[in-house]
Amino acid sequence: MxxxxxxxxxxxxxxxxxxxxxxxxxxxxxxxxxxxxxxxxxxxxxxxxxxxxxxxxxxxxxxxxxxxxxxxxxxxxxxxxxTTNVTSFFRENHHFETLRTDSLPASIERARNGKRLRIWSAGCSSGQEPYSIAMTILDMMPEAPRHNVKILATDIDPQIVAKAKAGRYPAEEAGSIPDGFRKKWVKLEDSGTGQISMSQDLQKLITFAELNLIADWPIKGPFDAVFCRNVAIYFDQDTQKRLWQRFSELLAPGGFLFIGHSERVTGPASATLRGVGITSYQKTAAASAATNQ
Ligand SMILES: C[S@@+](CC[C@H](N)C(=O)[O-])C[C@H]1O[C@@H](n2cnc3c(N)ncnc32)[C@H](O)[C@@H]1O
Structure with missing residues (x-):
């Protein structure tokens, strides 16, 4: 040896x-x-x-x-x-803007009337993405925990999922969280560890789980929005095309798909997902009608 x-x-x-x-x-x-x-x-x-x-x-x-x-x-x-686990709070912030202005208003109204609101962070890494989604929802719907509102956050890597669930990060990472949000939902730990932690209000909205995106998904839609950003970049073209198609099938009518800055929806899903902004897609009404028949 x-x-x-x-x-x-x-x-x-x-x-x-x-x-x-x-x-x-x-x-x-x-x-x-x-x-x-x-x-x-x-x-x-x-x-x-x-x-x-x-x-x-x-x-x-x-x-x-x-x-x-x-x-x-x-x-x-x-x-x-x-692969890499690189991520940050409010990364590619334009997606959170689109979520706020174009996606959540109708979904929140439905949720206030007793319907489900579901968002999936697929390939969530250490959790900054689903916590950013949770802050965006709570800002618009402070009463979300009393309604049928849930964020599903999944990743293939069990260690990173455990980290996401714990919701503790080095304090420097809080810099990309808007001030108002930071004051409400992020706590600087007293113990002098230099760590911040995510509030219970945020944690209660999120379900974390391990999931390999190229295996079976024991997941029922429909989702109002899916974030799958900077994950498909590691997959070959055919695997990417299948992934986009599977997301499209799980999206609710008018649901949104947000993908990473260097990714593009290709293959059959291009017929059902309409580009509505930078790396943002919306399931078309025609596709939704076909899926719901
Ligand atoms: C660069 S991070 C992206 C994190 C976050 N979505 C973002 O954009 O900030 C990529 C994540 O994809 C996960 N990943 C890679 N292959 C995967 C697979 N087959 N199924 C599920 N997750 C996977 C990695 O574990 C990693 O946490």
């Missing part, structure tokens, strides 16, 4: 094209990830850390490990290593 001062030296572990192809095939099969050959150096650098952590000295051995049924945790480490 290639050891250095008692520690595994992964610096020189060979990484052949065949190793890369086998990893790329697994990442595609299990998670829909698309890894172009140009990503080989990045994959090498990210996964070398996993080899080190598991004290494994070759990529074929790591692939064997990943293939074992009981190694689900390592398969999730793989996806964490190959």
């Amino acid at each position: 290639n050891q250095m001062a008692g520690k595994l030296d992964t610096a020189n572990v060979p990484f052949s094209d065949a190793d890369f192809q086998a990893l790329a095939a697994l990442a595609h099969r299990e998670f829909g990830l698309s890894l172009a050959q140009s990503k080989k150096p990045l994959v090498y650098s990210r996964l070398s850390r996993r080899l080190k952590a598991r004290e494994i000295n070759s990529f074929p051995a790591y692939l064997d490990l990943l293939g074992k049924r009981e190694e689900n945790a390592e398969r999730l480490e793989l996806i964490s290593a190959l």
